[in-house]
Amino acid sequence: EIVMTQSPATLSVSPGERATLSCRASQSVRTNLAWYQQKPGQAPRLLIYGASTRATGVPARVSGSGSGTEFTLTISSLQSEDFAVYYCQQYYNWPPYTFGQGTKVEIK
Amino acid sequence: EVQLVESGGGLVKPGGSLRLSCVASGSTFSTYSMTWVRQAPGRGLEWVSSISGTTGYIYYADSVKGRFTISRENAMNSVYLQMNSLRAEDTAVYYCARGYTLRDAFDIWGQGTMVTVSS
Numbered sequence: 001e002i003v004m005t006q007s008p009a010t011l012s013v014s015p016g017e018r019a020t021l022s023c024r025a026s027q028s029v030r031t032n033l034a035w036y037q038q039k040p041g042q043a044p045r046l047l048i049y050g051a052s053t054r055a056t057g058v059p060a061r062v063s064g065s066g067s068g069t070e071f072t073l074t075i076s077s078l079q080s081e082d083f084a085v086y087y088c089q090q091y092y093n094w095p096p097y098t099f100g101q102g103t104k105v106e107i108k
Numbered sequence: 109e110v111q112l113v114e115s116g117g118g119l120v121k122p123g124g125s126l127r128l129s130c131v132a133s134g135s136t137f138s139t140y141s142m143t144w145v146r147q148a149p150g151r152g153l154e155w156v157s158s159i160s161g162t163t164g165y166i167y168y169a170d171s172v173k174g175r176f177t178i179s180r181e182n183a184m185n186s187v188y189l190q191m192n193s194l195r196a197e198d199t200a201v202y203y204c205a206r207g208y209t210l211r212d213a214f215d216i217w218g219q220g221t222m223v224t225v226s227s
Contacts, residue, residue: 034213036153043203043220044145044153049213087153091213095167097143097155 002026002090006100012108013078021103023071023088032092035064035073038102039084047086048073075105083107110134110216112204117221120194124225128189130204130218138162138182141207143214144189146200146223156202157189160210167210172198194225 003026013019023033031051036044046055048064051071061076075082088100116128130142143158157168157178166178177190187204201222205214 032211036214038153043217044205044214045217046213046215049215055215089153089213091207091211094210095155095158096169097158099153099155101152 001096002029002093002098004088004090004098004100006086006088006103008103009101010104010106012106014108015080016077017108019075019078019082019105021073021086021105023066023073023100025069025071025090027093028068029090029092031067032090033064033066033071034089034091036087036089037082037084038087044087078105110206112206112216112218114202114204114218114221117202117223119224119226121227122195122225124194125190125192126194126223128191128202128204128221128223130187130189132185132187132206134185137185139208141210141212142178142180142187143205143207144178144187145203145205145214145217146198147203147220148197148200151200154200158207158210159187165210191223194223196225199223199225 005024007022033051035048038044052064085102085104111133114130139161144156159178175193180187201220203220204218206216
């Protein structure tokens with residue numbers, strides 16, 4: 001089973017600042033890596049797939065990078081709607097599909 | 109716009125059973141893989157089970173294997189999760205999610221249905 005590890009657990013950022021979230025896989029997942037955003041009381045929403053491709057409707061300030069075992073989600077200028085929990089997920093070696101434990105982006 | 113709507117959650121005693129349903133809008137349901145993901149209160153996301161579109165491949169997490177059964181009825185645009193021998197640790201919000209294939213990310217999610225296992 002591939003273990004996904006996200007850091008940090010919580011990120012405190014001021015509106016307008018950049019947020020950088022990390023995700024590490026215990027073995028290579030190539031670029032079969034997705035990022036999801038989840039707000040309180042809501043379902044997860046796909047942001048990024050293929051490590052760097054934005055899903056439909058995702059703003060350009062959100063970007064993903066990386067391959068193999070190291071991945072990054074960057075939000076270039078945080079807006080109020082970006083404060084949420086973010087999960088990475090690998091879909092390269094399954095079952096099981098595995099998620100990271102999440103990074104909470106909170107207002108500083 | 110494709111939507112997924114889950115139903116069937118509720119309160120059940122340990123050892124009991126529950127059947128979750130997920131209905132999709134749209135006419136191409138049969139070509140997509142469908143997955144159930146759960147989230148225990150205050151916890152992260154955990155993959156539960158997936159079923160391919162038309163080829164019949166089915167997969168389960170070890171934590172539910174032998175107790176849960178996933179199935180789909182393409183004519184009804186529906187996927188189901190039959191949950192037997194429920195345990196307290198199965199308490200969670202259960203989401204259904206869609207993928208183009210089993211090799212893809214989950215692009216559409218339902219709003220979730222809460223399952224509580226308690227005496």
